[in-house]
Amino acid sequence: MNRDNLTSEFLALERKLKMLLSEHKALKDEVKYLKNENEELRSSMKLKDEHLNNFQNKFKISKLVSNLAVDQEDTVELKQVINEYIKEIDMCIAHLSE
Template identity: 50%
Template sequence: MSQDLLKSNLSSLERKLSLLLDKHKTIKEELAMLREENGELRSILKQKEEQVSSFQNQIKISKIVSEIDSDGKDASELKSKIDDYIKEIDKCILHLSK
């Protein structure tokens, strides 16, 4: 092979290698960005699951309260106390989520 052909092939290989290295760098940066986004989304999902769990507990408590006979004075006091507890728990959850 002639020197010119070897130089041409070497130049072509260097150019291709440079392109591959640039593409590799770009893909690594994209992977890092996607991993970070994945972590953020997992965190958001965990918060949402905790909120759903909290709401489910509130629904259960509300059902218990609604099942209590509302005719008696004791029942209304109990409902009031449970409502107060629910409000206090909501405040605590809100405070913890900040």
């Protein structure tokens, strides 16, 4: 092979190497971005699951209170007390989550 062919092959190889390195960097950046996005989505999903569980618990408690066989005045008072407990429990959970 003559010198010109070797030079042109070397330049072509160098160009291909630069393209591969550029593509590799772009893929690494994309993987990093996707990992961050995945972590954010997992965190968001966990928070939504916690909210859902809280609402389900509130619903169960409300259902229990509604089914109690007491007069109307006692029911209202009991609901208020239970709602206060729920608020306090939610604040404790929020505080512990921090």
